[in-house]
Structures are given as structure tokens and as C-alpha cells.
Amino acid sequence: xxxxxxxxxxxxxxxxxxxxxxxxxxxxxxxxxxxxxxxxxxxxxxxxxxxxxxxxxxxxxxxxxxxxxxxxxxxxxxxxxxxxxxxxxxxxxxxxxxxxxxxxxxxxxxxxxxxxxxxxxxxxxxxxxxxxxxxxxxxxxxxxxxxxxxxxxxxxxxxxxxxxxxxxxxxxxxxxx
Amino acid sequence: xxxxxxxxxxxxxxxxxxxxxxxxxxxxxxxxxxxxxxxxxxxxxxxxxxxxxxxxxxxxxxxxxxxxxxxxxxxxxxxxxxxxxxxxxxxxxxxxxxxxxxxxxxxxxxxxxxxxxxxxxxxxxxxxxxxxxxxxxxxx
Numbered sequence: 001x002x003x004x005x006x007x008x009x010x011x012x013x014x015x016x017x018x019x020x021x022x023x024x025x026x027x028x029x030x031x032x033x034x035x036x037x038x039x040x041x042x043x044x045x046x047x048x049x050x051x052x053x054x055x056x057x058x059x060x061x062x063x064x065x066x067x068x069x070x071x072x073x074x075x076x077x078x079x080x081x082x083x084x085x086x087x088x089x090x091x092x093x094x095x096x097x098x099x100x101x102x103x104x105x106x107x108x109x110x111x112x113x114x115x116x117x118x119x120x121x122x123x124x125x126x127x128x129x130x131x132x133x134x135x136x137x138x139x140x141x142x143x144x145x146x147x148x149x150x151x152x153x154x155x156x157x158x159x160x161x162x163x164x165x166x167x168x169x170x171x172x173x174x175x176x177x
Numbered sequence: 178x179x180x181x182x183x184x185x186x187x188x189x190x191x192x193x194x195x196x197x198x199x200x201x202x203x204x205x206x207x208x209x210x211x212x213x214x215x216x217x218x219x220x221x222x223x224x225x226x227x228x229x230x231x232x233x234x235x236x237x238x239x240x241x242x243x244x245x246x247x248x249x250x251x252x253x254x255x256x257x258x259x260x261x262x263x264x265x266x267x268x269x270x271x272x273x274x275x276x277x278x279x280x281x282x283x284x285x286x287x288x289x290x291x292x293x294x295x296x297x298x299x300x301x302x303x304x305x306x307x308x309x310x311x312x313x314x315x316x317x
Contacts, residue, residue, distance in 0.1 A: 142201035
């Protein structure tokens with residue numbers, strides 16, 4: 001990959017992630033049981049980035065996404081919530097991916113991401129509310145999170161294996177290491 | 178078709194998902210452990226404090242109380258909360274607030290439990306004795 005290709009690819013991923021998260025915000029929440037639970041569709045992009053880019057470039061994608069999504073459809077408080085969620089989930093996904101491709105697939109990576117996203121948000125929520133009892137809500141959210149995470153892992157797996165460019169970038173990334 | 182899904186799943190995926198489920202119940206376990214500890218150790222001396230506009234207006238000893246009585250808290254503008262104490266429990270029996278959340282809570286008796294009537298700025302809290310004795314020293 002040349003430098004320009006790399007920049008364009010990073011920009012493309014970030015733009016897709018922003019659009020996906022805006023689109024997801026527009027979906028009215030379907031379940032009355034777990035307010036605050038979300039599909040986390042933008043996680044697909046983070047998975048793609050993790051598997052096709054170096055860690056440094058993945059951080060770039062995630063940061064651009066966080067800032068742009070906040071500027072386009074958020075407030076300071078949503079920024080705090082999503083920042084905590086994104087940082088925690090990125091760290092978790094990165095660690096899980098370190099286990100290696102023969103041990104763990106995208107499903108495990110994206111499920112970790114989904115749950116840690118919830119954990120991050122709830123920690124901020126409990127800091128805002130000054131009580132740890134908000135964390136009691138975690139099992140409800142993480143149940144939804146695990147299901148969504150597994151589905152998103154499957155989707156990301158298909159994308160990685162069937163989109164030609166992604167396959168190539170992944171190959172490049174793995175041979176570079 | 179289905180088998181292609183299973184081929185995708187690796188062993189560590191299952192381990193990780195199971196671990197994550199366990200971790201998500203961790204706060205729940207910690208909280209119930211803490212709760213159990215406080216209720217057994219502080220069960221000796223429980224008091225209920227009634228706070229209006231951040232000022233404590235009444236303190237009722239719950240432990241050892243065998244009477245049943247009620248009193249009314251007026252908080253201006255015709256706002257009224259009727260509070261009832263029965264043995265070692267306390268509740269808001271009736272109120273003229275719009276949402277009636279405080280009435281629906283019912284009786285509370287354990288340390289840490291609260292009834293909040295947001296429209297009337299009224300808070301009832303059950304506490305353990307340690308804070309209570311300090312309060313008495315300060316106020317005398």
C-alpha cells in the first residue's frame with residue numbers, strides 16, 4: 001500500500017463508521033426492556049480496521065470516528081459516554097486479537113468490543129450519578145451486547161473473507177508483522 | 178449452510194464469551210455481598226432521617242420501635258406527605274405530589290434504602306447507628 005492509498009483507506013473506514021453510527025442513532029430503539037442497548041453496528045468498521053491496518057492506523061480510524069460522530073450528532077455528554085466506551089472496547093478488542101487468528105475469530109473480538117463499550121458507558125454513568133449501583137444494569141446490557149456482538153462478528157467475518165481489497169490488505173498486514 | 182457458521186467459531190471465542198458473561202454479573206455479586214454484610218452488621222441500630230430541602234427535619238429510631246404512628250410533613254404551597262412508621266419500617270402513606278412515586282415505594286427498613294419525593298424535595302433515608310450517634314454529638 002502506498003501512503004496515499006493508506007490515507008484514503010483510513011479516511012474511507014472512518015467515514016463509513018461515522019455514517020453507520022449516525023444511521024444507528026436514527027433508528028428508534030425497539031426494545032422497552034433495555035433502554036440504552038444499541039446494536040453497535042459501527043463496531044464492524046473497528047473490526048475491519050483491526051484486521052487490515054496497523055495498530056497506529058486503527059487508533060486513527062477510531063479517533064476520527066469518535067470526533068466526527070460527536071460533531072455531527074452529539075453533545076458533550078454523549079461525547080463522554082462514547083469516548084469511554086470506545087477507548088475501553090478498543091483496548092479490549094486489541095488485547096483479544098493478540099491471542100492470534102488460530103485461537104480467536106472475529107466473533108470473540110467483536111463480542112468483547114460490544115460488552116466493554118457498555119462497561120465504559122456505565123462507568124461514566126455511575127460517575128455522573130455518583131453511585132455504583134448503575135453497574136447493576138450491566139447484565140441486561142451485556143446480554144444484548146453479546147448477541148449483537150456475535151452477529152456483528154459473523155458479518156465482519158464475511159466481509160473480510162469476501163471483499164477482495166480487504167482480503168489483500170489483511171494479507172499485507174499479516175506479512176508485515 | 179449452518180456448518181459454515183460453526184466452522185467460523187474458534188475455541189477461544191466460546192471461552193471469551195463465557196468469561197464476558199461472568200464478568201458482567203460481577204458487580205451484581207459484589208453489591209449483594211456488600212449489602213448482606215451491612216444488613217447483618219448494622220442491624221442493631223437503625224434510624225430513619227426525614228430531610229426536606231437538604232435540611233434534616235426529623236429522626237426516628239426504627240430499631241426497637243413497636244408503635245405505629247404517622248405524621249404529616251408540610252413543605253409549603255400546600256405540599257403534603259403523610260409518613261407512617263410501623264414497628265421498624267417507614268413509608269410515605271400518602272402524598273399530594275403528581276407522580277406518587279414515593280407512595281409506590283412502600284415500606285423501607287434496611288440501611289441504605291431511600292424514598293425520594295422529588296416534587297416536594299423530601300428524602301427519607303434509613304441509616305445505621307454510627308452516623309446517628311455522631312449527629313447527636315454535633316447537635317448537642
